[in-house]
Each structure stands twice: as structure tokens, then as C-alpha cells.
Amino acid sequence: MKAEITGNKNIQGKSLWYYSWKRLKKNKLAMAGLVIIFIMIFIALLADVISPYNPNDQILEFATKPVNFEGTVLLKKSDNNESGFDYLPINNFLREENDSVYYEDFNRTERSINTNELISPDRNEYLTRLNFLLGTDRFGRDVLSRLIYGSRVSLSVGLISESIAIIIGLILGALAGYFRGAADKGIMWLINVVWAFPSILFVIAISVVLGKGFWQAFVAIGLTAWVDIARIVRGQFFSLREMEYIEATKAMGANPARVIIRHILPNCLGPVIITGTVGLANAIIFEASLSFLGLGVQPPTASWGQMIFDGYKYIIAGTNWGLALFPSLAIMIAVFSVNLFGDGIRDALDPKLTK
Amino acid sequence: MWKFIVKNFLYSLLVIIGVITVTFALLYIVPGDPARMLLGQRADEESVKRVKEELGLDKPITTQYLNFIMKAAQGDLGRSYATNREVAAIIIEKFPATALLAISAMLLSSILGVIIGVISAIRSYSFTDNASMVFALFGISIPQFVFALLMALVFGSILKWLPISGYITDGWDHLILPMLTLALRPLAIIARITRSSMLDVLNQDYIRTAKAKGLSEMKVVFKHSLRNALTPVVTTLSASLAATLGGAFFIEFIFNWPGIGLLAIDSILKLDFPMIQGTVLFSAIIFVLINFLVDIIYAFLDPKVKLA
Numbered sequence: 183m184k185a186e187i188t189g190n191k192n193i194q195g196k197s198l199w200y201y202s203w204k205r206l207k208k209n210k211l212a213m214a215g216l217v218i219i220f221i222m223i224f225i226a227l228l229a230d231v232i233s234p235y236n237p238n239d240q241i242l243e244f245a246t247k248p249v250n251f252e253g254t255v256l257l258k259k260s261d262n263n264e265s266g267f268d269y270l271p272i273n274n275f276l277r278e279e280n281d282s283v284y285y286e287d288f289n290r291t292e293r294s295i296n297t298n299e300l301i302s303p304d305r306n307e308y309l310t311r312l313n314f315l316l317g318t319d320r321f322g323r324d325v326l327s328r329l330i331y332g333s334r335v336s337l338s339v340g341l342i343s344e345s346i347a348i349i350i351g352l353i354l355g356a357l358a359g360y361f362r363g364a365a366d367k368g369i370m371w372l373i374n375v376v377w378a379f380p381s382i383l384f385v386i387a388i389s390v391v392l393g394k395g396f397w398q399a400f401v402a403i404g405l406t407a408w409v410d411i412a413r414i415v416r417g418q419f420f421s422l423r424e425m426e427y428i429e430a431t432k433a434m435g436a437n438p439a440r441v442i443i444r445h446i447l448p449n450c451l452g453p454v455i456i457t458g459t460v461g462l463a464n465a466i467i468f469e470a471s472l473s474f475l476g477l478g479v480q481p482p483t484a485s486w487g488q489m490i491f492d493g494y495k496y497i498i499a500g501t502n503w504g505l506a507l508f509p510s511l512a513i514m515i516a517v518f519s520v521n522l523f524g525d526g527i528r529d530a531l532d533p534k535l536t537k
Numbered sequence: 538m539w540k541f542i543v544k545n546f547l548y549s550l551l552v553i554i555g556v557i558t559v560t561f562a563l564l565y566i567v568p569g570d571p572a573r574m575l576l577g578q579r580a581d582e583e584s585v586k587r588v589k590e591e592l593g594l595d596k597p598i599t600t601q602y603l604n605f606i607m608k609a610a611q612g613d614l615g616r617s618y619a620t621n622r623e624v625a626a627i628i629i630e631k632f633p634a635t636a637l638l639a640i641s642a643m644l645l646s647s648i649l650g651v652i653i654g655v656i657s658a659i660r661s662y663s664f665t666d667n668a669s670m671v672f673a674l675f676g677i678s679i680p681q682f683v684f685a686l687l688m689a690l691v692f693g694s695i696l697k698w699l700p701i702s703g704y705i706t707d708g709w710d711h712l713i714l715p716m717l718t719l720a721l722r723p724l725a726i727i728a729r730i731t732r733s734s735m736l737d738v739l740n741q742d743y744i745r746t747a748k749a750k751g752l753s754e755m756k757v758v759f760k761h762s763l764r765n766a767l768t769p770v771v772t773t774l775s776a777s778l779a780a781t782l783g784g785a786f787f788i789e790f791i792f793n794w795p796g797i798g799l800l801a802i803d804s805i806l807k808l809d810f811p812m813i814q815g816t817v818l819f820s821a822i823i824f825v826l827i828n829f830l831v832d833i834i835y836a837f838l839d840p841k842v843k844l845a
Contacts, residue, residue, distance in 0.1 A: 371551065371552065371555060372555070374552045374555070374825075375552055375555035375556055375558075375559060376559075377824075378552060378553075378556050378821040378822075378824045378825050379556070379559070379817065379820065379821045379824075380780055380783050380784070380786070380820045380821070380824070382786055382787075383783075383784070383786060383801055383816070383817055383820060384817070386786075386802075386805055387563055387805070387813060387817050388563065390567070390805055390808070390813065391563050391564070391566055391567050463677075463678065467680040470680055470682075470683075471680060471681075471682060471787065474682055474787075475802065475805065475806065476806075477805075490682070490683065490686065494686055494791075497686055497689060497690045497694060499694075503690060506686055506690075507690075510683040510686065510687065513679075513680060513683060514675075514678055514679050514680075514683065517678040517679070517680070518674065518675065518678040521674055521677060521678050522674065525674065
């Protein structure tokens, strides 16, 4: 007899993902992590809009200023600049006279500039105060703006390199776990070889070989990080391929590709997601470490690791801690929230904890 | 048993050959002429040619590769571009500093980590537990070089309690900051693993039996649970030890600790390729050997390990 379940939605089965998401939503720490990750992604995407100043604009007169520093500038016309103006930092505005503006420069000398050279004759437009909320670095660049743009590098290198790692790891892990035998032996050997290298040194060595730069960083990280994914996927395949439903699909004539992709892979996504978030957190740390050594993205592009390196000399000297502290905090917050979220997923996907 | 040891040893050798191959490949594709780098840009063609012959760089790649393996097997890793000294000799000279740092940090992190993990597990979901676990997650989330800088800032520059640069030859207090910094991450990982492993064990029937027959909580926790919960902890610990014995790169670099890690980063910054190759190879081989030893020890201690 056929069971009558149509028309009654209440007893329809819900997927593991549905229950996991429900459990995840209850986990406040994990949701806080997720919210912070989204905020960071937003900041990275909208950097052009949010950032108070251009992260690469240098005002040497305002170098290494403390938090919340305010400086006065005149806006000069400029042809070789996107924004259409240059900053002329001044110590004091003195007066407007005839067609000239008189000001005091940083040597306390009186100087003048013709209003034609300024962006507008209107004092409200050409005279402005710049506010550096988190201070400035040694080139007089705005630390806050550089932090905001730095999030792009961290997040994109993290996401792209971990995606590379997941793709390689899924393919090799699936092949090893499904076919076993020689394929498994070969892939396991490769995993053990890569595993043996200290990952950070391996990443550094690969980027030395590939040369400094943006894409080199994520290739180096991706080539190292896949082993964790491959191990997990292989283990999952080992147990899943013994399940009866797999035997059934094979008996129905499905070819290996179909069995792997449609029937086994979806069932090992949970562990892959968990390992992937850990990997993402590590990738962000690796990118920062590479930039710290000057091997990641190259200046003047802002990256957190490089900002820490620039600021670290000031820590040793005991001044301007903010220069190293703010990017450090940014990395910690990013990695911490990814880990919080990862821990939350781990708990949510764990059927043992089902309440 | 011997069969197990020999089999594992041969497999470790196979992995080491893979490691050597990867190291060789890495440096083979580096742009630039090694002979010229060794001699400097102003060397004349004649001596460049001579050095090339000495190093075997004029031979085909397969010969070079076999030479590299043969030499590496004899402990000959070439000469440093920067100092022209033998790479292997420099590595052996630097190893004690790294070993001292790694072993002291692992001791500290295993003791503290297990204590924190056990307390968290018996007081699970309490304030102490939550606070310890947030601390542990923090320990995993902070990049080593960032934590090293923070420690240098707080204890070196602000409080001026401890030296932030140098080796124990200038006093044992030089060990403290690098050791604490290196210990943080394994400590955090061990605390988390001890906690979850203890929670698993504490839910088992035999623990309920032990409690039911009136044993004191201390006895249940330490005698019946902890022993069984320690297996994954030991695994983590040995993995950490194997990884750090190859050098604590950023920590040695920032605290100017003269070990393998500082050597590796210095040679990377100087593009001293034989030295890079040597340190990478050394770290990887240490990792393989430690894991080999740990597997053997496991086989002796744990009857559940299959000797196949």
C-alpha cells in the first residue's frame, strides 16, 4: 500500500542542511563571525566609496602622525592625478590678498600661491582640513584608508587560494578514495611529501621561485593548502563508497564519474566546508606573513602584512604603535571571525549534537 | 614488529626522496644563473664557466638531479652564496637553538594545554569553559608574527621586563618571550583537543560506572578519563614538535633567535638559494623522521595500532 503523504507538508523530510542552518543560527558566536565576515567583504567591495582618502596619496609633511590627527591643506590643480587636485599641506592659513593666498609653511616662513593654481577661488573649496582617524604612516598616507584597501588583498588572496586548494584537494582526494590501489598510493605519497614541508616556509619558497606579486601569493598558498582537503575527502570516500546506496547506484549502471560527482561528493561537503574555513583562516595568515616579508603584493598596493612590517620598526623604537597595531587587529578580527564561523559549522553539522 | 619498522622506514625514505625532488625542482626553476650568483655580478666568464663545471651545472638535468640526491644523501647540500660556507655545517650549528626553543615551548604548551582542556571539560559550558575556549580560538587566530610583535611591544618596549632580541648566551631570560610566543598556538590547539576528547570520554558508560561506585571526582577525572583522552593530544603534540623542530620561522626572525628559522628567513631575504634549499630540506626531513619515530612509539604503546 502506498503511504499517503502528499498534501501534508509537515511531515515532509527536511535536509541535513536545513537542520544544520537552524542550529547554526542559534549559535550566537558563529553568527557574529558570519556578520563580521560579511561586513569585511562589504568593506572590501566598497573600498572606493568608504575609504576617506586615496590610500596611496602621500603627504610627507604629515608623516607618522598620531591617531585622529588633523592637518590643513590647500587643494592645488593637478593634471596628472585622477582626482584632479594635489594636496599642498600648510601650517597656517594667513590671508587672501589680490589674486594670491598667503600661508605659513612648515618652516614657519610666509609663502604665497596664485589662486589660478588652486582648484577654485572660493576659500571654502580650496582650503580644507584632513582628518586622519587612525593617523598616518611614514609617507604621510592615511592608515584607515590603507586598512580598508588592504582588506581587498587579504580577502581575495584568502578566498582565491583556498578555492584553488579545495579544487585540487577535491579532485585528488576523490580519485584516491574512490579508486584506491595504485592511484591512492601515488596520491597519498604526494600528500605526505607536501605535508612534510613546513607550510609557511613552503609557501615562502614557492613565492621566491615564482617572484613577488599578487597571483604568485595565491598560487603558492593554494599549492600548499590542498593536502588538508585531499586527506579529508579521501577519508570520506573510503567510508562512503562502502555504503549500500553506492552499491545500488553502481548496480543500476552508473559510471564512476556519476557515482563520484552525484552520489559521494555531496555527502562529503560538510567536512570539506569545515576544513575549508580553517584553510581560509590560514590562507589569510599566510598572505599576511608573505607580505610581512615583502614577498606578497608589491607596494604601493596596501596590504595588512606589509603595513605591520612598516610599523614594526616603530614598536621596537617604542613610538607610533598604532602603525603595527591596527593592521594586526584587522588580521586578528578577520581570522577570528572566520574561525568562529568555522567552529559553528562544525558544531552545526555534527549529528551527535542534535537536540 | 621488525617488519612494521622496516616497512615504515622504507616508506619514510620514499617520502624523503619526494621531498628532495620537490626541493630540487623548486630551485631548478628559479630564474638566474647559480654560478654567477655564487661569484657575484662582476666575475669574468672564465671563472663562471669553471664554477659551473665544478657544480655540475653544465650537465643535463637528469644528471644534475641524480647528483643532487647523491650529494644530499651524503649530507652535502652545497655552499651558501652569502658566506661560501657549507650549508650542512651551518644548519648543524644552528640546530641546537631551534631544538631548545621548540622543546621548551612544547613542554609548556602541553602541560598548560592539558590543564586548561581538562578544566574546560569538567566545567563544560561554564564561564571558565567559555573564556578558555575563546582564548584558545584567539590563540589559533593570531598569526605568529603578529603575536611575536605584540609580546615584544608589551613585555619589551612598554613594561621593559624582558629582552626582545638575542640568545641564551646573553642570559636565559632571552628564551622566555620566544618560548611563550611559540607555545601559544600548540597550547590553544591542545586545550581544544583535550577538551573535546575529555568530553567524549566523560560521556562513556564506564565513567558513569566509576562515578556510580562512588569514586571521587578527582580519581574519575585523572585516573579513568584523562589517560584515555590523551591519545589525540599526544598525536597533536608530536605533530607540533615535528613542525617546530624544523625552525620557528617568524618567531626566530623577530626575536633574533639564532636557529634554523632565522637562517631560513635570512637566506630568503638574501636570495641565498642553496641555503634556502638546505633549510627547507632539513625541516621536511626532520618532520618525516619525527613522524616515523612517533609511529613506532605508538605501535609499542597502543595495542590497537595494526602492525600491518
